[in-house]
Amino acid sequence: MGLGFKDKISCSEDFRFCEESLPKVSRTFAINIRILKGDVYRGVLLAYLLCRIADSIEDDHYFPVDFKIQKLHDYASLFPPALRRRNKKKTLQE
Numbered sequence: 001m002g003l004g005f006k007d008k009i010s011c012s013e014d015f016r017f018c019e020e021s022l023p024k025v026s027r028t029f030a031i032n033i034r035i036l037k038g039d040v041y042r043g044v045l046l047a048y049l050l051c052r053i054a055d056s057i058e059d060d061h062y063f064p065v066d067f068k069i070q071k072l073h074d075y076a077s078l079f080p081p082a083l084r085r086r087n088k089k090k091t092l093q094e
Contacts, residue, residue, distance in 0.1 A: 015042065018049055025052050 022045060023030040029048060036044055057063070057071050
């Protein structure tokens with residue numbers, strides 16, 4: 001199933017939001033990523049922002065450790081392959 005016209009507009013608006021967010025979380029990376037082009041640029045930009053989410057949770061000094069662990073588990077569960085690997089590890093450890 002391909003993307004419809006409205007989906008393409010939404011994706012483009014979402015990606016524009018990501019591009020606008022990057023300098024707010026890392027000015028240095030935002031400058032250097034500009035040398036990349038096309039799919040590599042898009043992939044690296046999105047991967048960086050996804051990693052920043054986890055890093056922001058981990059780095060926040062106001063959250064208790066238990067809260068951070070739960071939030072990081074919640075975040076990891078958004079990525080099904082990671083969830084499957086984590087569940088497999090739990091099974092092996094038991």
